[in-house]
Amino acid sequence: MPHTALPIYVISLTRSPARRAAISAQLAALGLTFSFIDAIDGARPLPNAAQAYxxxxxxxxxxxxxxxxxxxxxxxxxxxxxxxxxxPARAGVVLEDDVVLAPDLPAVLDAVAALERPFDIIRLAGKRARKCKPVQQLAGRQLVRLFGGACGTQGYVITGEAAR
Known part of the structure; x- marks a missing residue:
């Protein structure tokens, strides 16, 4: 399944047109199509905040x-x-609107889509080194299994089953 078959969703506040324009330009330059997910605005009252966590x-x-x-x-x-x-897709991509995309993202998404190894979620970004075990090469990158928790959700691929 080529990367165009992986739906890409970008989380973005509707009141942030500059950020929307910046991520749109990055994705267009890589030839990737996407949809915006209108973010829940924490600056407005959150009626279900007590149930959220x-x-x-x-x-x-x-x-x-x-x-x-x-x-x-x-x-x-x-x-x-x-x-x-x-x-309907087996998996999808979630990006926050302030990420800086690597030029090889389309190749990485192609490689993720072609994985035969089962996975639930693959983080595409990280802010700092974590203890990990290399699993395999993936489009010139290293796919690893983290020991312990991950921090940050700037970009990831998640299966529909895991998303449920």
Whole structure:
């Protein structure tokens, strides 16, 4: 399945036209089509914020609450995953609108789409090195299995099953 068969969803606030234009230009330059997911705006009241996450667990584990913006971001990713789960493709790509795309992204997406190895989610971005085990080469990149948790959701491929 070529990368054009992997739907790409970009999470973006409707009130951020400059960010939308920037990510649109990057994706167009790579020949990739996409759809926007209108992000949940944490600057506006979040009627279901109390149900969006376990506040007590967050305080116990991290010592801080999530901000309304963090809750909105998380709910936006849930919205993107719902779009992938409802679609016909085996997997989909989720990007935040402030990512800087690598020029080899189309080749990486082709390689991910062709993977025979089962996966749930493949992170396409990382802010810092994590302990990991190399799994295989993937379009000139290294596919790894992380030891411990990942931080950040700037870009990833997720299967419809995992999204559900």
């Amino acid at each position: 376990d506040r007590e667990k967050r305080l116990r584990v991290y010592g801080t609450e999530l901000s309304p913006h963090e809750i909105g971001c998380g709910l936006s990713h849930v919205k993107a995953c719902a779009a992938i789960a409802a679609g």
